[in-house]
Amino acid sequence: MFEALIDGLFLVLQWKAFTLMLVGMGLGFMVGLLPGIGGPATLALMLPFVFKMSPAEAFAFLLGMHAVAATTGDITSVLFGVPGEGLSAAVVVDGHPMAKRGEAGRALGAALMSSLLGALIGAVALALAIPVVRPLVLTFGSPELFMLSVLGISCITSLSGLGARGQIRGFSMGLLGLLFSTIGQERQAGSLRFDMGLMYLWDGLDLVPVLVGIFAIPEIVDLAVRGTAIAGERPPEELQRGVLEGIKDTFRHFWLVFRCSIIGVFVGIMPGAGGGVAQWMAYAHSVQSAKDAADRERFGKGDIRGVLGPGAANNSKEGGELIPTVAFGVPGSGAMAILLGAFMIMGLLPGPDMLTKHLAVTYSMVWTLVIANVIAVILCLFVLNQLAKVTYISGGLIIPIVLLLVFVGSYTANGQIADLIVTFLFGLLGYFMVLLGWPRPPFVLGFVLGKLIETYLFISVSRYGFSWLTHPIVVLLIMLTALVIAYPFIQEYRRGARGPVHVREPRSNDA
């Protein structure tokens, strides 16, 4: 195994593979910063070029591009509140408020550094896990995956405001998210739900236009209403120091970054869970790490920990997602589905062979992710100072550009005009949610997990009746879920025992 690890590294370091990786990264940068084309779509466009490459070269090229797009996605999330990759939306929740406070440099420094650490920790975890990963994944059947999704959705208690009012609001939004996830053709009997006669809705709502709408549009409206630059009238922060501060923050909260990286890898490894879930679970975990209620109140208003957690998970999950793709042929995301196409073109078969006979190739993929991430972050750090200045450009000049990013970005998700309408409608919804203080993260969690929960619950019950409730891992996950649900209340209770801390009217967690 160790030999394969080294072989894998040398496969990537061959001049041809390495050059191709750099070319891929260059393309990834352009795509990531201008979400006009979108990660998976670019990967698809590049597929014809891999015909003449060796497997290590092809994956260096494709994954180099993919890794960078994931990293740079954080940049638009922080600066404009536009989820760059669609899946980097959790970084928006705390990252963008920081930019509005004039701390864009710090937020970006933290996002990138945590991405880097996440990628490294993820790769190490993955390298260590490869020998046991197949049995591990195979112990997670539909009942276990269902409970894992329930565990994910139980994070809503942490993502909602404190007190009964906050919790009720959080859960209502979570349920609304679940409801929206039921749109489209259901998988059991094939019947159409809420399709309003539109073919566009057969496959359900796409995550990208929904997220972009719900997070970016309210920010644009806010910016227009304020009539100032994103960072307001504040005197420019010392950007150089801000970025440095963000990097330091990453190490100040190293264990949080570490735990969130592990969450990212683990969720990424689970087939079908998908990367969108990982980020939000990491974000929820960051919130849970708050010391007390007053500390928790800071989240959603620009807390650095809210940037670090999802930032770390965002890149560590990339490594994790390789596993179901490589070892089982079950793609974890749209990009991974296209990568599977490259597998076929290369004449490689996803499956156990990739973890034994072709282990060096698999490791070369892990190495590519690591190396590409390191290079990307170092390059980004050089330009961050310039990028952060964007937040001081007057709103009138920046709004048209951000609007363009928003609509082009969501249009390219599926290439349909209806995507623009969905973006607009969810923008409207998002605007009112912000206006009236209903939290957005629980909605997203419900929306992302709804389909998984339905799918795996149905299969569990029709396959096992109710006996699945006694599966050992299921029992363990049920207990963990109970703990996650109770945690904020325990926290509150403990604070109460220590004597009252003045907490004002409980507000939603989402600024």
Added chain:
Amino acid sequence: MKRTWILSVLAGFLMLPLTAVPARAQANFYEGKSITIFIGAKGGSLTVAAQIVAHHLGKYIPGKPAAVVQFMPGAAHLLATNHVFNIAKPDGLTLLAANPNVGIAQLSKVEQARFDMRKFQWIGSSGGDGVMLSVRADLPYKTFDDLRKADRELVAGTTGPGSNAHDFPLLLKEFTGAKLKLLPGYPASSDILLAVERKEVDSWSAFATTVQRAVDQGAVRAIVRSRVAAPGFEKLPVDEELATNPMGKAIMGIRGIPQGVGRAFAAPPATPADRVAILREAFAKVLQDPEFKAEAKKAKIPMRYISAEQISKDFAALLNQPPDVLKEMGKYIKAGD
């Protein structure tokens, strides 16, 4: 006499452009342009096969245009099919890498199927692909008879009505007495195979070439096939021959026709005939190209040229069903992918 001779030569010269120009015009037409091939999916063997065809199509068309595959997933290929039939410009620059199963949607008069498979300008197909039912390798059931006499109902994972994974075991269960219990709801075919590996599911049906890969890996054992055989599996029993009543056989036959058509390419109905001819010729040449064959072999997709004529004939047959069969079919088959 002499004058007539001169006149006829002159007339000949005048006629010359009429014969020569179209070929040159087409060369000019495709030069510097690119052909877009729409496909209603994002991944899978259908997509990879289309990529491989696209990789070589341009070099056999005068003017050497580029050919690009564009994904347009949605509504089980209906979206892409509707788009190319109704919206795409019929200028010979837009093609559809069709999923022939949409023909079943047209047959069952799905409202959203706004096309007529008989009116497409077919270019050709890179080969049919049948369906096979497989059983987890560690189970004792080795033949179809074992499946009939099984001591319990085997759990067949499916991706829901309308899919090969669902309809194939469903018809076997209804019309051949195979002991199967359908478990729909899996997101994709690969998820079912994963469920087989973790012993949640006993049986998995999919495209023959896909099942073949899993057979090679030792994960499953192929038991029954539909009429189009994957190389090496010709001897497996065929579903239509196992059917215990003619209605079942007829319905299985309907499902079998699109599988025979396979990975077909089409141009919009109003595409000019001369450009269609160029595309057909180029497509036929691609299938003979040694580099193309090598790439297909590497990707383990068996390619076989099927002519446009044959495709039109098959779809005409598919869409010409007696009402009683259609009615009966409606009970079992729902349009989907």
